Structures are given as C-alpha cells and as structure tokens.
Amino acid sequence: MKLSKRVSALPASGTMAMTALAARLRAAGRDVIQLTVGEPDWDTDERAKRAAYDAIRDGQTKYQPSAGLPELRRALADRANAELFSGLRGTAGRAASSRRIDFEYKPENVVVGAGAKFVLYAALQALCDPGERVLVPVPSWGSYRAMIELAQGLAVPVPTRPENGFKLAADELRAALRSGARAIVFNSPNNPTGATYALDEWASLAAVLRESEDVAIVCDDVYHRFVFDASGPAPHLLQAAPDLAPRTVVVNAASKTMAMTGWRVGWALAPGDLIEAMSRFIGQSLTCVPGFSQRAVLEALTIGDQALNERVHGELASRRETAWREFQAVSGARVGKPEGALFLWVDVMDFLKRGSSDRPLRNSMEFALRLLEEEALAVVPGSEFGMEGYLRITYSVPEDRMREAARRFRSFVARLCSSGRQ
Ligand SMILES: Cc1ncc(COP(=O)(O)O)c(C=O)c1O
The missing domain is CATH 3.90.1150.10 (Aspartate Aminotransferase, domain 1)
Structure with a gap:
C-alpha cells in the first residue's frame, strides 16, 4: 500500500x-x-553563539510563544521601521513621502518562524484559498511554486526577460494581473539572477499594483544586504510606496545576512490580521522557534551591520x-x-x-x-x-x-x- x-x-x-x-x-x-x-x-558571529549558550544555561529550553519572543518581535519591528520608513531621500523619496500614510510596524505586526521558508509557507497558507492564483516572476527560487501548491493555490509563473535584466516591467505586471491574482511574490535581490529593483523601478511597479487593490504583495528580502552598489540594504518596494504596506508581507531571516542558516529563524512583518492567522498556523504546526535560537538572533541584531x-x-x-x-x-x-x-x-x-x-x-x-x-x-x-x-x-x-x-x-x-x- x-x-x-x-x-x-x-x-x-x-x-x-x-x-x-x-x-x-x-x-x-x-x-x-x-x-x-x-x-x-x-x-555565525561568536557573540550570537554566546547568547544561545547563555540562554540554554539559563533554562530557555522550553516552549516559547508561537509568534516569537516579545523582545525579538519588538526589535524586528523597530529595525523594519528604521529601514523602510525613515530616511527617504531623493526624488523617489519625495514622491514616496507624499504618499506616506501613517503606518508603523508594532510588535503585533511581527511573527517569527523557522527560517524565511517556513514563514513564507505560513504566509501563503494564510493568504490563499484553494485555487487562487499567486503570480511568481521567474526565474525564481523553486520553493515558491511548491509552497503555493501545498497551500492549494495556483502558482502562475510570469517570465522576465534577459534584455530587462530579469526584472518585471510595469506593462508585463499589468498584463499578468489582468487574469486576476490573490498575491504576487517579489524577491529582490533575486535568487537566482541577482536582479535588484531600483527605487524608481519599484515606483513604476507600485503604480500598477495600485490599480489592483485586492492583490496581496509578498516581498522576500532574504538577500537584501547582499548588494554591491550602495552601502545599505537593497531599495525596497515600501520605500517607494509606503501606502502599499497595509497589503504587503515583508519576509526576512537571520539565515543569509547573519550567516545563521542552521539556526532557523525568519520573520514576517504584515498587517495584524495576517500575523494573527500566521501565528495560529505556526502554533498548530511548528509550535514555536527554539528560544535559544531567537536569543542568538536578538543579540546578532545588536551587533550592527559594519x-x-x-x-x-x-x-x-x-x-x-x-x-x-x-x-x-x-x-x-x-x-x-x-x-x-x-x-x-x-x-x-x-x-x-x-x-x-x-x-x-x-x-x-x-x-x-x-x-x-x-x-x-x-x-x-x-x-x-x-x-x-x-x-x-x-x-x-x-x-x-x-x-x-x-x-x-x-x-x-x-x-x-x-x-x-x-
Ligand atoms: C529567495 C529565498 N528565500 C528564502 C530562502 C529560505 O531562507 P531560510 O533559510 O531563512 O528559510 C532562500 C534559501 O535559499 C531563498 O533563496
């Protein structure tokens, strides 16, 4: 059998x-x-490792809250607010700030899961009803398709062109949205091409996304600090279009930028109702991320990016x-x-x-x-x-x-x- x-x-x-x-x-x-x-x-940085040893020695060896340690959720919300919503400069920044809405991440807007992968999976489970279409610009990380299918959604590949540096152009996005979609997944910098949207490219995609109000946006930012032309993180959709935050899920992890792939800590920032649903999904499947792994990431966040x-x-x-x-x-x-x-x-x-x-x-x-x-x-x-x-x-x-x-x-x-x- x-x-x-x-x-x-x-x-x-x-x-x-x-x-x-x-x-x-x-x-x-x-x-x-x-x-x-x-x-x-x-x-992994020695200081992060030490924080995990200390947490184990201090008895942080039991179940933890499903949504993540409160202090880690707070630290991640603060960091996202600083990265995404402050310090907008230049023409794109001025255009964005004119659209600025009063949106700020609070700890209730953060959920912690076992790496970006499980967090993305939880997000797709929370977003999709059976048969709903999720657009995925390709080439893209193969797990998106598999996870959309596990969530009983329909993965719809949207090809990008080498002539356009494997980035989705605004008219291509408009055409793809015409057949309807529940969500779209962006990954910038992209695995596998390295394609990284500039702020003005995000702004033109945002203009098209505003035409389709019911489409949720998933931004997978796991490589956001592996960029070479600027000193900070990669430009972000929400810097160009903060007004889209109420329907955007921002996913990131300690895995790549903190060299912590084995610690299995990722997180999402999103509106409260989605975070609630994702936390319930995590509570009923994963239960929680180990407390000592979360402690290590909390410490890694204080180390700074230098x-x-x-x-x-x-x-x-x-x-x-x-x-x-x-x-x-x-x-x-x-x-x-x-x-x-x-x-x-x-x-x-x-x-x-x-x-x-x-x-x-x-x-x-x-x-x-x-x-x-x-x-x-x-x-x-x-x-x-x-x-x-x-x-x-x-x-x-x-x-x-x-x-x-x-x-x-x-x-x-x-x-x-x-x-x-x-
Ligand atoms: C684009 C992308 N997103 C997410 C992940 C998963 O990251 P994590 O190890 O935090 O689950 C990977 C891993 O290769 C990836 O390439």
Whole structure:
C-alpha cells in the first residue's frame, strides 16, 4: 500500500538533490567543487553563539510563544521601521513621502518562524484559498511554486526577460494581473539572477499594483544586504510606496545576512490580521522557534551591520568580480554581472544544442549532471528556477576554488563543442 498521497507529487528540491549527489561523490574520494547552496561560507558571529549558550544555561529550553519572543518581535519591528520608513531621500523619496500614510510596524505586526521558508509557507497558507492564483516572476527560487501548491493555490509563473535584466516591467505586471491574482511574490535581490529593483523601478511597479487593490504583495528580502552598489540594504518596494504596506508581507531571516542558516529563524512583518492567522498556523504546526535560537538572533541584531558591510563590499564583491570575469570569458557562455545575492546566472543555451549524438544534452539538468560526473563541479540547473537553458552558480566560495571551477567548466564545454562537431 502506498502511504503518501498529494504531497508525494511535490518535486524534490533540485538544489538539495545536486548537493546530495556532490556529497556522495566527495565521500567516494572525488575533489568536488560545490557551488550549489545559497549561503555565506563564513560562520555565525561568536557573540550570537554566546547568547544561545547563555540562554540554554539559563533554562530557555522550553516552549516559547508561537509568534516569537516579545523582545525579538519588538526589535524586528523597530529595525523594519528604521529601514523602510525613515530616511527617504531623493526624488523617489519625495514622491514616496507624499504618499506616506501613517503606518508603523508594532510588535503585533511581527511573527517569527523557522527560517524565511517556513514563514513564507505560513504566509501563503494564510493568504490563499484553494485555487487562487499567486503570480511568481521567474526565474525564481523553486520553493515558491511548491509552497503555493501545498497551500492549494495556483502558482502562475510570469517570465522576465534577459534584455530587462530579469526584472518585471510595469506593462508585463499589468498584463499578468489582468487574469486576476490573490498575491504576487517579489524577491529582490533575486535568487537566482541577482536582479535588484531600483527605487524608481519599484515606483513604476507600485503604480500598477495600485490599480489592483485586492492583490496581496509578498516581498522576500532574504538577500537584501547582499548588494554591491550602495552601502545599505537593497531599495525596497515600501520605500517607494509606503501606502502599499497595509497589503504587503515583508519576509526576512537571520539565515543569509547573519550567516545563521542552521539556526532557523525568519520573520514576517504584515498587517495584524495576517500575523494573527500566521501565528495560529505556526502554533498548530511548528509550535514555536527554539528560544535559544531567537536569543542568538536578538543579540546578532545588536551587533550592527559594519562587519557585514565590510565583508560584502570587500571579500564578497571581490569573489563576485572574479566569478563573473572567469565565467564570462568562457566562449559561448553568457553571464551578466549580478547586482546582488550570491549567484551567477549563466546562459548555457548554446551548449545544449551541442553534445555528441549518442549523448545529447537536452536540458540544464542533463548539463548539470554531466558536469558533476565528468568534472566534479556541482551547480544547480536553471529548470529548478522555472527557466531552461541556464545554470546557477554560487560564488560565495574562495577565489582560487572559483578559478578552478571555471577551468573545469571551460574544459567540459570545450569537450562538448569538439564532440558536437564530429
Ligand atoms: C529567495 C529565498 N528565500 C528564502 C530562502 C529560505 O531562507 P531560510 O533559510 O531563512 O528559510 C532562500 C534559501 O535559499 C531563498 O533563496
């Protein structure tokens, strides 16, 4: 008897599958370069770790409130108010402030869950009735689609174009909204392309969103501090359009920017009724996030962003530059310089047409599997992000490994091209 039902039809995470294959090869003794996972390769700050040890020693080892520790909810509300609603400058800022409504996040507008992923899942469960359409500009993180389906919504991919830097244009958004939608999910900086909306781009999308008053907006900001052109976080929809806050869910986590992926702490800021519903969902499924993890994040919030900014504008910027130079030098591969996040999005369409007749490369998954098998280089196929013909390559690894990765990639495609000519 088959025990599993609807959920068994869910696709497995391609990123996790490639990572598991890479681990298996490594266990068999191969020198695998692993460019699959989207996380910083530096460790959690010692002070945050110490706060967790202290919390455990002090007995914070029991159930916690489902919505999160009150002091963490307050700290997250204060931080969001400071980041999103104060200090608007320039033309876009003036335009935004003329629309400013009296909206300020309070602790009741915050819910804490097990990483951004579970918080997004709770938000989609709270937002969707069965069959409701949720727009997802693609390429995008593959879990959105899976989570929308788990919430019994209908995921509607909205393709973006390379000519527009994989950003959704206002007219494309208007066309997509014409068939109706319950919600739309934005992710800027984007996984996998790094595309990061500027304030004026947000302003033109906001003008279209104002035409569809019933559409909820989900902003997944997990990479918001991994941007290279400015010192602060990435520009935000709510800075350009604070009037949209009453129908926006802002999701973020300690995972990426605080190098705390394993601590499983994420949060959402949203109007009170949605937070209530999400808290109930969390209470009936997860119960709560461990108190010591929340304590660690509370401490990490007090540390400030200076060390992170130095890392992003020093080491990470240099890694991005090296990765981009190396891969764009490979003849036939096309790759834009990412504005944010941790990835190169490499167009390998030309190579898919090649490959020997006995072993043709039909899609990005076959490309990624052969690259792993022949060169011990692990990357994620574009199909995982809803767009064929691309690979996602994580560049948050030491530069000598990235150079070696590019060398392996070059030798793989050279072989492919020569066998394709035979
Ligand atoms: C765009 C995006 N959102 C959310 C997440 C999940 O973050 P967390 O580890 O906090 O659940 C990821 C993780 O890769 C991601 O890429």
